Amino acid sequence: MCGIIGYAGFRDARTVLLDSLKRLDYRGYDSAGVAIIDKKLKVYKEVGEIANVEKKIPLLKGTTGIGHTRWATHGGVTKENAHPHLSCDKKIAIVHNGIIENFSTLKEDLKKKGHKFISQTDTEVIAHLIDELYKGNLEDAVAATVKKIQGSYSIVAISQDEPGKVVGIRKESPLVIGVGDSENFLGSDITAFLKYTNRVMFLNDGELCVITPDAIRVYDKNKKMIKKKEDLITWDIKDAEKSGFPHFMLKEIYDQPDTVHHVLRGRISEIEETITFPDRVEKLLSPEIASIHIVACGTSFYAGMIGKYLIEQHTNIPVFTELASEYRYFGTRNESSLVIAITQSGETADTLAALREAQMSGCKTLVVTNVIGSTATRISDGYILQQSGPEIGVAATKTFTSQIIVLFLIALKIALRQKMLGSDELYNNIFHLKELPRHVRDVLQRSNDIIAVAKHLKDAKSVFFIGRGINYPLSLEGALKLKEISYIHAEGFAAGELKHGPFALLTKETPVVAIVTKDETYEKILANIGEIKARGSKVIAIAEDKDTEIENHADYVLRFPAGSHVLPCIPITVVLQLLAYHVAHLRKCPIDKPRNLAKSVTVE
């Protein structure tokens, strides 16, 4: 969750580092800092905004440096605890993402040897350890250092005595090399340096790399030089910018007609009436799977719950959804079951741990992710890319809808293999899937209706979201979106469960958002709305265009296009996202960076 950048090149490092830190700030941070070799090693760090650091740095000529945005784990949010951290002689600077488990014993040892510590962080021991082991060659010192530390880390280091050289190493924490011309980069993710290059090399656990302006060297654990493949990132910097929208979240909501199209591209064919995945994935989706376990966290987990409904509806395979942080320690493992892990970033620590756990128990693993080359794609048996482009807003939007579509395609693919889906039905499904971008666009064009309703929600203390069937996980997601960005307490419920408890919380001041679709649950949800109305609460219904009946039941109706026969949950999600966004906007919340949250949670 901390952001890291390292640079060795010809441009002035100050500009490059500050620029990259600003791009990484979507991850959420509480302090930031940079270290630049400008003859001597110079360090600037501050609590709060990156602009605070920027104000402090004079114009420097140095072209080598490292930078960091910190999201506190060990030690409070102070200037001392911000990275980079230094050795005693202030010649070596490092930045670190992850947790050093044995830091207190190391710290005691180092103190005995005369090292002086100025922060409460676990990171500072790395700086002193490198210093202790430094014999004129930084990469050797770093390699020796990681032998002594336990935990997860990506570390990037520079030394005043070796200007023009940046050393990085990773274990269970992301680090990517950006390959430039007469310059090279290290970053905790690609957005850090995408402005300057879209050529990357992915490091594996335990690999150490040395970058200089003209060379990149990568070594394995045994210090053997290895040759790395260069990958090309196809999204460009524009995808990672706001393009005129006030917030990344809104931009990403409006990206959805495209992302919904992109996730389908190359995977469905009307003409051949088939669904195609890469070979490795096709192998995993065998009709003989005994069961499927979907593991994920947060929004991805809700996508997984929707996936459960979709897969069980189309196939006869039972699906279990598990929170990744729980599955790690509990839950059943079965060698003939398939574990599907959903993680936008591919770096979510809990989900990665669950994946490793599943593999150790002999399960086949499939990952649904948005980031090619991420750790999840490398440790799983197969992966499906969402192709959504980078998502910067902390609240997941476009990646959620893409995840649902991927899971739907998985359901259709298995159903085809199980002969539970005829070609007419498949054609029908594909035809309607292709209509989805249009339905999404349709919802986006009605945002004024949503703003009008948002005004009624903005002063609520608490909001309920209800739905039945597949709309139940959808109401969970609707509630999550609202709470994470508007700070209004919100809960999602299966509509039938209200009277088994939650009703006790319902007052006249609790608006209820009800998702109403014309399916077998329609009559029942109308009855639930009646029960809520009887208690004097306002009801906001989300219903399809042709449903006129609903107007007799709900106080306000938000519409999605009729004819969304396949996956009406996609346009409904967009309604929920816009509702949460506009409520938060009216309440003047920091939408792209909600308090205490980080985009990709790389600590457990």
Place this chain on the structure above:
Amino acid sequence: MKCVILAAGEGNRMHPLTYTRPKVMLPIADKPILEWNLLNARAAGLKEYIFIVSYKSEMVREYFGNGKPWNVKISYINQGKAMGTAHAIGTVEPFVNDFITLCGDTIFGASDIKKVAQKGTKIGLIQMDNATEYGIVELKGKHLIKISEKMEHPSSNVINAGIYHFNKKIFDFIRRTAKSPRGEFEITDSINKMVSKEPMEGVFLKEWRDVVYPWHLLDANEEILKKLKTKIQGTVEKNVTLKGIVVVGKDTVIRSGTYIEGPVVIGNNSKIGPNCYLRPFTTIGNHCHVGNACEVKNSIIMDHSNVPHLNYVGDSIIGQHCNLGAGTTVANLKLDKNNIAVVLNGKKIDSKRRKLGMVMGDNVQTGINSIINVGTMIGNDVFIGPGGFAKNELKPFSRIL
């Protein structure tokens, strides 16, 4: 002396063709604009190049590599975010001393590049009748006094062509250049600062081809095609008529009954005919197919695209990997014979052409008997269904059903 070629721009005004490629990679007579510049600069004796890239830089890199096939040395600098010409040139400071800089999206002639490369700082100039669209240059004798922004009533007819010979001093002035009103760091501002202290000689150019809007490619294409020589490398079957300049690439087959009026260029591995009619100033790429009963006139068809049966394509550009359905026809002349107006990026523009068909981005498919109106701009990956009628501007990925 190194030659720095500015190749970073996206070229919004070149949509829909630049949705999927950088402007410098637009092909004219089967070669990207940048390659024409490279060939001409090489003919002028320049051997070392720095390409400043950014937008879809991988396409430039993949095509040119390190320059070995051209016997030159090419290195690259990624500009990062395009922040103007001064910013772009500023990035090469550590790598050059005395150097030539030219805009990669304008074609310069070899003898002109040679002149600019002679000793001393220089700026390339062009005389133009209607100079409203360009930066106007004021001279005193041979020397440059000032470059002004484009103006409605130009004070002279001499414009800045976009080719310069600089020495290391320019970087001092680039550092002192502020953002222009349109929010970019412009090299013309840096030059204006420099010329009061460091004289810069104006050099009038003979050859110069600027492409701003997609249909300008047709003009540039015409100009280059006229200068080519007939060369047939592929197979020409019996009963084919070839008139004027005709270039046919390797492994291309011209089938019986085809009638070609040059200048026409056809790339490698393409299939032409039987029984089709190719008219002057047509360029057909590699792996293309123009089939039975098709007529193509004054058009550019890029690689892997098909004009397969019963089609008319006139004064048009077709991107890569496109396929026209049987009977798809393109209108290229208004019934009132007036100039054709085009909607590009949502704005209406006078193309100043009486004849203009369509500009089609990459990966477009049309259904049978679809009709495309004059001046239609079709984005990449568009679908036009059977019997569809396309007009004005179609955004990428849109569908007409």
